[in-house]
Amino acid sequence: MSTATAPAPASAAPELAPRVSPAEGIRQTMTLAWRTLLQIRHNPWELVDFSFQPIIFVLLFTYVFGGAIFPSTDEYLTFALPGLVVMNMFFVTMYVGTGLNTDLTKGVFDRLRSLPLARWAPLAGRIIADLVKQAWSIVLLLGIGVVLGFRFGTSIVEVLAAAALVLVFALAFSWISVLVGVLAKDPEKVQLFGMTALFPVTFVSNALVPTNTMPGWLQAFVSVNPVTLVADACRGLMVGGPVAGPVLGSLLWAAVIVGIFAPLSLRALKRRV
Amino acid sequence: MNHAIWAEGLVKRFGETTALNGVDLAVRTGTVLGLLGPNGAGKTTAVRVLATLLRPDAGHARVGGYDVVRNAHQVRQLIGLTGQYAAVDEALTGAENLLLIGRLLGTPRSAAKQRAHELLDRFGLTDAAGRAAKTYSGGMRRRLDLAASLVGRPQMLYLDEPTTGLDPRSRLDLWSLVRSLVADGVTVLLTTQYLEEADELADEIAVIDDGRVIATGTPDELKAKTGARSLAVRPANQADVPTVISVVRELAGVAPEVNGQLVTAPVTDPALLPAVVRRLDNAGVVITELTLRNASLNEVFLSLTGHPAQETAQTEETEGALA
Numbered sequence: 001m002s003t004a005t006a007p008a009p010a011s012a013a014p015e016l017a018p019r020v021s022p023a024e025g026i027r028q029t030m031t032l033a034w035r036t037l038l039q040i041r042h043n044p045w046e047l048v049d050f051s052f053q054p055i056i057f058v059l060l061f062t063y064v065f066g067g068a069i070f071p072s073t074d075e076y077l078t079f080a081l082p083g084l085v086v087m088n089m090f091f092v093t094m095y096v097g098t099g100l101n102t103d104l105t106k107g108v109f110d111r112l113r114s115l116p117l118a119r120w121a122p123l124a125g126r127i128i129a130d131l132v133k134q135a136w137s138i139v140l141l142l143g144i145g146v147v148l149g150f151r152f153g154t155s156i157v158e159v160l161a162a163a164a165l166v167l168v169f170a171l172a173f174s175w176i177s178v179l180v181g182v183l184a185k186d187p188e189k190v191q192l193f194g195m196t197a198l199f200p201v202t203f204v205s206n207a208l209v210p211t212n213t214m215p216g217w218l219q220a221f222v223s224v225n226p227v228t229l230v231a232d233a234c235r236g237l238m239v240g241g242p243v244a245g246p247v248l249g250s251l252l253w254a255a256v257i258v259g260i261f262a263p264l265s266l267r268a269l270k271r272r273v
Numbered sequence: 274m275n276h277a278i279w280a281e282g283l284v285k286r287f288g289e290t291t292a293l294n295g296v297d298l299a300v301r302t303g304t305v306l307g308l309l310g311p312n313g314a315g316k317t318t319a320v321r322v323l324a325t326l327l328r329p330d331a332g333h334a335r336v337g338g339y340d341v342v343r344n345a346h347q348v349r350q351l352i353g354l355t356g357q358y359a360a361v362d363e364a365l366t367g368a369e370n371l372l373l374i375g376r377l378l379g380t381p382r383s384a385a386k387q388r389a390h391e392l393l394d395r396f397g398l399t400d401a402a403g404r405a406a407k408t409y410s411g412g413m414r415r416r417l418d419l420a421a422s423l424v425g426r427p428q429m430l431y432l433d434e435p436t437t438g439l440d441p442r443s444r445l446d447l448w449s450l451v452r453s454l455v456a457d458g459v460t461v462l463l464t465t466q467y468l469e470e471a472d473e474l475a476d477e478i479a480v481i482d483d484g485r486v487i488a489t490g491t492p493d494e495l496k497a498k499t500g501a502r503s504l505a506v507r508p509a510n511q512a513d514v515p516t517v518i519s520v521v522r523e524l525a526g527v528a529p530e531v532n533g534q535l536v537t538a539p540v541t542d543p544a545l546l547p548a549v550v551r552r553l554d555n556a557g558v559v560i561t562e563l564t565l566r567n568a569s570l571n572e573v574f575l576s577l578t579g580h581p582a583q584e585t586a587q588t589e590e591t592e593g594a595l596a
Binding site for chain 1: 321
């Protein structure tokens with residue numbers, strides 16, 4: 001059978017496109033993002049997951065711990081709400097990893113790769129969908145905060161800048177989630193990582209408690225923790241206070257994370273599929 | 274001769290394991306090639322290379338005249354892939370799964386919806402169209418998966434073990450669907466570890482073992498090629514079994530297999546049958562059964578590879594899926 005010869009491309013058939021145009025690729029990305037968000041409609045628990053957990057956190061920290069940390073719960077809310085927004089952002093990025101892992105283990109990712117799509121569309125679709133979830137979480141947290149007595153000390157432009165910074169950082173941190181999603185055997189392992197790694201990292205920051213109450217050795221870690229930097233930047237932009245330093249630090253962290261984890265993730269993905 | 278799918282010398286290694294060790298394949302346009310082999314033979318890896326999911330380490334392959342490595346994007350516009358594991362989004366409904374693929378292929382929403390309903394109807398899934406795919410039975414998922422691979426009206430369809438794990442009824446359903454696709458002019462590359470399935474569906478069969486194609490031909494050619502026909506003799510009396518064994522051994526030149534009172538041996542010379550009858554008649558042996566039949570594909574496989582085809586049928590084929 002090795003004597004069979006390869007046929008030339010059939011001349012009668014219409015010429016097939018050799019690649020995807022960027023506009024097509026963006027359209028495909030949006031379709032895949034729509035698909036991810038459509039999943040929520042069929043699995044309302046996911047909505048509960050990323051809507052109610054932040055609400056519970058706000059109530060818990062403000063009314064259970066707040067009075068012990070600050071003179072009044074109102075003052076604590078003013079301090080902690082920007083921190084809670086940032087903390088929650090880290091947890092929400094884990095959906096990128098669990099979703100990607102589900103696609104990989106169920107064979108959906110192979111199906112997508114066998115279609116004439118832009119190579120980056122499946123990943124980009126997930127990340128865009130994640131940004132929608134992130135935006136929803138930010139609005140929800142700020143809304144609940146305002147209802148409970150949180151007052152912005154800055155202009156709307158600065159508040160929007162804070163939200164944008166959180167989204168930019170989410171975009172960067174998603175690469176870690178992608179890596180975990182690619183390396184994990186099943187979606188539960190991704191969630192396990194989210195719990196075991198993100199809890200200590202987000203709590204050992206000044207998101208919920210001022211740094212000056214902690215022992216000196218811990219302060220050293222807390223002050224360079226990206227959670228602290230993004231939380232400080234959000235405080236500055238939402239309540240008032242220093243902005244330039246923490247924003248710069250946050251963006252630097254974002255760049256470092258992308259620089260390390262984007263190539264690692266893409267290499268791991270290439271190896272897995 | 275016009276080949277829709279053509280591959281020469283495909284090699285693929287995963288670390289120490291050589292999954293493909295120089296695979297040649299050719300599928301004529303509009304026909305079904307059955308890629309038959311046990312688990313771990315390299316079937317899935319071959320399909321993944323031809324579906325542009327894996328780059329071969331050596332060799333090349335063309336689909337519809339397009340190179341699977343250099344013109345991967347064109348190849349993807351021609352093919353449909355139905356994997357061993359039903360690759361559907363379990364959180365979405367059947368209709369949404371098909372709509373998603375249509376939209377990804379650039380079909381306008383209303384046309385994509387129409388195509389989805391057309392396929393759901395053809396695959397008997399209309400009643401389940403609005404239900405999440407995770408509530409589907411195994412057979413329904415396979416049908417949805419197959420429907421998903423047909424949204425873009427592919428010219429070449431890869432079916433990777435489409436009926437593994439299905440009950441007999443669902444298997445027959447799927448077979449008739451495949452036949453109707455072939456009638457529409459689709460070229461099919463089907464991998465299977467079921468000899469019966471290859472016999473039923475394939476115009477040609479390529480037997481693959483240890484990453485190599487060890488035989489090709491129509492099912493009948495393969496059966497004839499191994500030369501093997503099978504002689505079976507059953508004496509009426511248990512006491513005559515030793516006589517039958519010695520006669521068959523002498524004439525066939527091999528030690529026969531004995532199963533109760535049935536004595537069987539592979540034979541190549543058709544003139545053997547009258548000789549067996551004469552000798553047994555002379556010995557006064559009364560016979561209740563005497564047949565000379567073409568070997569089954571199972572026997573063909575055994576004689577080609579030295580081991581039965583379904584040795585490891587229950588273990589999942591994991592090659593290529595390094596998780």
